[in-house]
Amino acid sequence: MSKSTSQNYKEKSKQMFNEASKVIPGGVTANIKYFSPHPIFMKRGKGSKLIDVDNREYIDYSLCYGALITGHGHPKISEVVTNQLASFGTAIFGTPHELEINMAEKLIELYPSVEQVRYTNSGLEATLFAIRLATAHTGKQKIAKFEGHYHGGYNEVLISVNPNKTEAGNKDTPKSVSESKGISKEELENTIILPFNDIQATEKLLRTYARELAAVILEPVQGGFIPADQTFIQQLRKLTEELNILLIFDEVKTGFRVALGGAQSVYQVKPDLTALGKVLGGGFPIGAVGGKKEIMMLSATSAEDDVFSIGTQNKRKEDTVFHSGTYNGHPIILAAGLEAIRLLEHNKTMEELFHHTMLLRTKLEKLYKAYDIQMKTIGLGSIFNIVLTDRQIRTYRDMWNTDIATRQAIDTELLNQGIYIKPLNRYSLSTVHTIDDIEKTVVAHEIAIRKVMNTQARNYSFAN
Ligand SMILES: Cc1ncc(COP(=O)(O)O)c(C=O)c1O
Structure with missing residues (x-):
């Protein structure tokens, strides 16, 4: 040309x-x-x-x-979206509805570690909520993530995603490097950076910070293309269990893409919590967190009072992990996502x-x-x-x-x-x-x- x-x-x-x-x-x-x-x-x-x-x-x-x-x-997804919009008579109910149950059941069927599910509007919100659940469950404040791994654009994890050679520090003890203006020193200190696929160096760091670490979050396949070694991921699971640190798989990229049941089904390793997104929405914005019932249940409300109830003194608020969102569990998006999964399951x-x-x-x-x-x-x-x-x-x-x-x-x-x-x-x-x-x-x-x-x-x- x-x-x-x-x-x-x-x-x-x-x-x-x-x-x-x-x-x-x-x-x-x-x-x-x-x-x-x-x-x-x-x-x-x-x-x-x-x-x-x-x-x-x-x-x-x-x-x-x-x-x-x-x-x-895809014609099938377009059809479902058009038909559902017509049959629901609205874009969104703003109330619970059946597709929320259907998708949760599907995710529980496909993802070995998932016992309960909550929806978000993006992958970012999913990892954010998973981390909040982990800090609530363990009572600890710091988290650990791996160098080069991306979990969405908020302060706690917008650290050492793409550090350059001069700032990244030693390979066994990588530095927490900010990826954006506006991230505080305290936030950098609260996120420990681990070296991926290096279990010895990772173990050292985890043992050093174990008493402060609520969770280790990782992309089981870094950036969607660098797979974790099988032994690395198995040993990471063992270590985190031993040290009372929750293991969060961020499967926003890998979910439905490396297998219908994500990387966890390929590695046969069960994380405590899983973040999903991307494919899950059939092209529309969505995220989800799934995991062990005892952890997920921390977000269950049994009271009408919450953070939005002005002036109430309800104690439940402090016992519950806050999770809300105007568009969470959007029916049209769940319909599109369920259709996408159905297509993938076909033959x-x-x-x-x-x-x-x-x-x-x-x-x-x-x-x-x-x-x-x-x-x-x-x-x-x-x-x-x-x-x-x-x-x-x-x-x-x-x-x-x-x-x-x-x-x-x-x-x-x-x-x-x-x-x-x-x-x-x-x-x-x-x-x-x-x-x-x-x-x-x-x-x-x-x-x-x-x-x-x-x-x-x-x-x-x-x-x-
Ligand atoms: C592994 C991973 N986690 C989280 C996110 C954030 O998802 P979203 O862009 O839907 O907020 C992404 C997005 O690329 C991702 O790849």
């Missing part, structure tokens, strides 16, 4: 970004949506494809950061999805090898990532030694070639990605590799 064409075809996106930037800080409503020189504005989705405002079509591997496991606008759907994912991974590995580029794909189930290295990747820090500049240049060119992935992000597949999509993706990679090899990788941009 000539220089002028590649600039022109993103003209409308560029214009919209300029407009957006006047009324929306940075032009995006979530910082993750930004990339240089400007994000691409989409106007339509269909199956495995996205269409941008300049009428360019992309095979989408972002799928709203993994949420759309049945692709864009060999998951097997086929994993097969397609592995096929793409294998073909890409072969391609990069043919161009003498050190590359491997890593991941589990329907998620993977491309890393440009010949070394093993087991931790966040291992990613520092990969060739990020070349990967970024290739990803940027892939956008020009009709493959949508936010540069440097992971790949998620859907049940509607076809063999043809996979073949086209491999061809696009080959073109991208050739272009990047002919260009100074570090200076690569849209305009090339």
